[in-house]
Amino acid sequence: MTEKFKGHIVKWHDEKGFGFIKCQDLSEEIFFHISQYKGKQRPEINEQVVFTLGKNRQGKTQALQVQEWLFVRKQQRKREYWQQQQDEFENNRQLFTVCAMAPYILLAAAWLIGKVPTVLPLWYIIFSLMAFAAYAKDKYAAENGSWRTPENTLHMLSLFGGWSGAWLAQIWLRHKSKKTEFRRIYWLTVLINLSLLFYLLFSPSGHRWLSIWR
Numbered sequence: 001m002t003e004k005f006k007g008h009i010v011k012w013h014d015e016k017g018f019g020f021i022k023c024q025d026l027s028e029e030i031f032f033h034i035s036q037y038k039g040k041q042r043p044e045i046n047e048q049v050v051f052t053l054g055k056n057r058q059g060k061t062q063a064l065q066v067q068e069w070l071f072v073r074k075q076q077r078k079r080e081y082w083q084q085q086q087d088e089f090e091n092n093r094q095l096f097t098v099c100a101m102a103p104y105i106l107l108a109a110a111w112l113i114g115k116v117p118t119v120l121p122l123w124y125i126i127f128s129l130m131a132f133a134a135y136a137k138d139k140y141a142a143e144n145g146s147w148r149t150p151e152n153t154l155h156m157l158s159l160f161g162g163w164s165g166a167w168l169a170q171i172w173l174r175h176k177s178k179k180t181e182f183r184r185i186y187w188l189t190v191l192i193n194l195s196l197l198f199y200l201l202f203s204p205s206g207h208r209w210l211s212i213w214r
Helices: 069-091 093-112 119-144 151-172 180-202 204-211
Strands: 005-013 018-022 030-033 048-055 061-068
Touching: 030 048, 048 069, 061 069, 069 093, 093 119, 093 151, 119 151, 151 180, 180 204
Parallel strands: 030 061
Antiparallel strands: 005 018, 005 048, 018 030, 048 061
């Protein structure tokens, strides 16, 4: 891995497009050209930067891949945050799996004691399998540059009862598990679906509707 150095710009000739960087780890000031600089604005004296070392055509040492330190640090913090979130997600994978399987267990128990018709647990199983398959297909498409499954389709499958399979796909396929806006809508579909399920299981009108399918 290429070693990165941190320093600050001590000289900058804007009209000529080059300057020099001072680094505590290096004995001499390092030349850099504007073509190697990445930043939101032109380089400025005393600006902190990170860079790598290389040689020009004359064999002289120069700074390459010069970047604003604040920008680099911001990107590092963003990566660290997402890594922390992913580590927490991985550590809780078993717990999340049990939670995702809970609807099947509860509906199976309700079916065994005759509280719900066969069609209800079958409905959830079928839509969960469809959702898991849709996530798997979309992940494959994303990795291979082929036709993607619309996010609205994934949300509709969750809304109609496939949210458990969708959650399992997010856990084990690690697909759509980082997109904040997508996950907000996903959990909204879960809330709506569970509200409807609660209505079917615990309200008199819900019981009447379920009795039609017995």
